[in-house]
Amino acid sequence: MRTPSSLLADRWQPSVETVRRAAFAALVMSVVIVLTGGAVRLTASGLGCTTWPRCTGESLTPTPQMGIHGVIEFTNRMLTYVLCAAIAWATLAARCHQRWRRSLTRLGWAQFWLVMSNAVIGGITVLTGLNPYVVAVHMVAAMGLVWVALLMWERAKEGDGAPEQLVSQPLVRLSQLMVAVIGLLVLVGTVVTGAGHHPGSSSDGGKPVYRIPIDYDRLVQTHADLVFLSIGLVVALVFAFAAVKAPAAARARVRELLVVLLAQGLLGLVQYFTDAPEVMVGLHMLGAALVWAAALRVPLALRTRADEPVPADAETASRTLQAA
Structure with missing residues (x-):
């Protein structure tokens, strides 16, 4: 039985470069949505639309009375x-490529369902009056989307064969530990935000937005401790990769991660001592997404994946189609 995607594949067979660009576009948008979500919070527009999935009980779109917050x-x-x-573009490009990349289409569909689930979580945040725990889950799900989008982009540059490690297993484990610690750093950052200065909506004329009842300064100190641990692990990887002459891509990526992580730490420091101004917090949220993506790229540079061998019957069929 033919599907719309298989019919499209008969007429459109994108190049490898097109598949990679499409996957990269999805990755960029996954980071953009983190930034715009932060803008909603920092402009106190989290309840700009008073309900979900409509914007108001009677209107799908914001009304003039809702002002700029509803528009944002x-x-x-x-x-x-x-x-x-x-x-959708990335998923269809992977499906319509001359050799169907099933691994990539699965990652594309995973992104779609993550977006759908996060849309529901976003709706719950509105219906619960910006409950900080739900908001934190909303941010974590957005970072999960960045993870899958980045994996699709990186996989678009690889084959579908079995992965082969390019360094010893202890170094692979160390890089995975680094990713886990940075993931924990991002997670604690969402808790800091939930107890911090920007609840996401103004309390003027209404009930104040609930905040996580944990000492803010203690949370910030825990977050800072994880920053120092993350920097230490990344520095250790820089020297370890240089000592064993790890692949050039791995050495470059871990150096890039160190630069981004140090810049993010500096932003966080300035943010704390300037009482968390909106612009600084927004840059810090963008930095969190970039640090997360940069960390995820390091273990992926420690392996290689060749193309799977094409079965004889499939190769014959392909030549027949080309001849026709």
């Missing part, structure tokens, strides 16, 4: 469709 929140919701379009 609704715009962020509409950007979800742009994100879905980027994911």
Whole structure:
């Protein structure tokens, strides 16, 4: 039985470069949606639309009475469709490639379902009046989307054969530990935000937005401790990769991670001592997504994946189609 995607594949067979660009576009949009979500919070527009999935009980779109906050929140919701379009392009490009990349289409569909689930979580944040725990889950799910989008982009540059490690197993484990610690760093960062200065909506004329009841300074100190641990692990990887002459890509990526992580740490320091101004917090959220993506790229540079051998019957069929 023919599907719409298989019919499209008969007429459109994108190049490898097109597949990679499409996957990269999906990755960029996954980072953009983190930044725009932060803009909603930092402009106190989290309840700009008072309900979900509509913007109000009677209107799908914001009304003039809702002002700029309604426009900002609704715009962020509409950007979800742009994100879905980027994911759809990447998934279809992988499906229509001359040799169907099933591993990539699965990652594309995983991104789609992550977006759908996060849209529901976003709706719950509105319906619960910006409950900080739900907001934290919303951010974690967005970082999960960045993870899958980055994996699809990196896999688009590899074959579908079995992965082969390029360094010893202890170094692979150390890089995985580094990723886990940075993941924990991001997770604790969402808790800091939930107890911090920007609840996401103004309390003027209404009930104040609930905050996580944990001492803010203690949370910040825990977050800072994880920053120092992360930097230490990355520095250790820089020297370890240089000592064993790890692949050039791995050495370059871990150096890039160190630069991004140090810049993010400096942003966090300035943010704390300037009482968390909105612009600094927004840059810090963008930095969190970039640090997470940079960390995920390091273990992926420690392996190689060749193309799977083409079965004889499939190769014959391909030549027949080309001849026709």
